[in-house]
Amino acid sequence: MLMRYVMSSLRISLLMMIVLGLGYNLLVTGFAQTVMPERANGSLILNDQAEVVGSRLIGQENRDQAFFQNRVSSIEYNGASGSPNYAPSNPDMLKRTSDAVKEWHTQNPDVQIGSLPLDLITNSGSGLDPHISPAAAEVQIPRISKLTGISPSKLKLLVNKHTEGRELGFLGEPAVNVLELNLELKSLMPE
Incomplete structure (x- = not known):
């Protein structure tokens, strides 16, 4: 039972690292490059x-x-x-x-x-x-x-x-x- 909670926590942590650590940054960078490329650079x-x-x-x-x-x-x-x-x-x-x-x-x-x-x-x-x-x-x-x-x-x-x-x-x-x-x-x- 404990192992199931640990694995579940690890999966959620990994998912959040990918979504917030990589996905969010790519989204914001892409938005900035599209809307205001001169400033973004x-x-x-x-x-x-x-x-x-x-x-x-x-x-x-x-x-x-x-x-x-x-x-x-x-x-x-x-x-x-x-x-x-x-x-x-x-x-x-x-x-x-x-x-x-x-x-x-x-x-x-x-x-x-x-x-x-x-x-x-x-x-x-x-x-x-x-x-x-x-x-x-x-x-x-x-x-x-x-x-x-x-x-x-x-x-x-x-x-x-x-x-x-x-x-x-x-x-x-x-x-x-x-x-x-x-x-x-x-x-x-x-x-």
């Missing part, structure tokens, strides 16, 4: 040679000052998501923020520190945010114009073109995807 961005250069969903480190810079990343854009969640009074947070302000001012001496948007010196919750605010993009225009020779007005138009509105018209804030902006900026640069 990681929202990848391709260059002119059809090579993957990144994702619309994950920020990338870019140290070239001729391009727009992302938010500060507490994880150095290594692909793992997370943030130390320091309180504003934490000495490590104060030092990191102070260092970010000094570095920013060194790279952008024409911009007043008081006009520096906070998203350029603070990190997002995931540490991989691909977006910055339109103000954070605009404040970088003088440096980029000086380094690339592209006029500030042309760069402003580029930022406006890549500014995404609020989700559903009322959720979140307008944002600029840095990778997409930099890819178009690169196409405007002289060889």
Whole structure:
């Protein structure tokens, strides 16, 4: 009698592993591939040679000052998501923020520190945010114009073109995807 219950439990467990562990995942993946294949495949961005250069969903480190810079990343854009969640009074947070302000001012001496948007010196919750605010993009225009020779007005138009509105018209804030902006900026640069 006990053996019958054990075997019955094992069969149900095996069936549930197949249905929920394999079947459900195949169903959801198939649905996603049918309804939104671009998103299901990681929202990848391709260059002119059809090579993957990144994702619309994950920020990338870019140290070239001729391009727009992302938010500060507490994880150095290594692909793992997370943030130390320091309180504003934490000495490590104060030092990191102070260092970010000094570095920013060194790279952008024409911009007043008081006009520096906070998203350029603070990190997002995931540490991989691909977006910055339109103000954070605009404040970088003088440096980029000086380094690339592209006029500030042309760069402003580029930022406006890549500014995404609020989700559903009322959720979140307008944002600029840095990778997409930099890819178009690169196409405007002289060889």
